[in-house]
Amino acid sequence: MNNKLTIKAFNHVALQIYDIEKSRVFYSETLGLEEIPAPAFDYPVIWFSLGNGREVHLIGGKSETPIISVRSNHFALEVSDIYLAGKILKENGANCLPIKSRPDGILQLFLTDPDGNFIELCQFSFPKISFKASQSVCFNSLLDSSTRSSSDNR
Numbered sequence: 001m002n003n004k005l006t007i008k009a010f011n012h013v014a015l016q017i018y019d020i021e022k023s024r025v026f027y028s029e030t031l032g033l034e035e036i037p038a039p040a041f042d043y044p045v046i047w048f049s050l051g052n053g054r055e056v057h058l059i060g061g062k063s064e065t066p067i068i069s070v071r072s073n074h075f076a077l078e079v080s081d082i083y084l085a086g087k088i089l090k091e092n093g094a095n096c097l098p099i100k101s102r103p104d105g106i107l108q109l110f111l112t113d114p115d116g117n118f119i120e121l122c123q124f125s126f127p128k129i130s131f132k133a134s135q136s137v138c139f140n141s142l143l144d145s146s147t148r149s150s151s152d153n154r
Contacts, residue, residue: 012047012055013075015117016062020044022114023058030092031077031119050077062115071097071110074118082107082123 017023024046027033033048033056044060056075079085082099086109089096096111107123 010054012057014057014059015113015115016059017113017115017117018060018062019114020046020058020060026114027056027058030089030094071118074110074120076108076120076122079121079123082109082121085109085121 024035027046027048028035033050036047036049036055038045038047038057046058046060048056048058050056086096086099089109089111094111096109099107099109101107109121111119111121113119
């Protein structure tokens with residue numbers, strides 16, 4: 001008998017939210033995720049597909065504001081063109097930080113959903129072009145300089 005726990009795969013991330021309809025618009029229209037059927041819980045929920053059996057579960061009824069929202073608490077979604085994603089987010093009025101390059105060269109862009117949950121968009125492969133690591137395609141409205149720290153780059 002094997003006494004070692006075996007994880008088969010990552011399945012979903014769940015976030016508690018205030019406003020189901022506002023979040024539905026953000027996740028479906030701004031991020032372009034497909035809403036999928038959710039079980040009939042006794043509280044409001046909406047689920048979105050991330051593809052390959054991965055999902056985002058949004059749970060309504062959030063009543064308290066967290067003391068602090070930090071960028072190190074986030075989930076990440078891979079995109080094929082981070083600059084196009086940033087342009088689309090800006091056009092849709094999303095709150096996001098400038099595109100940055102991680103130390104390993106992966107490009108990343110952080111944004112928040114309507115409830116202040118951080119989401120990272122990342123691009124793992126990109127054409128050989130020159131770019132500024134801090135090129136801004138979105139407004140830097142999420143964090144002021146007093147709340148930024150090097151530990152936020154995760």
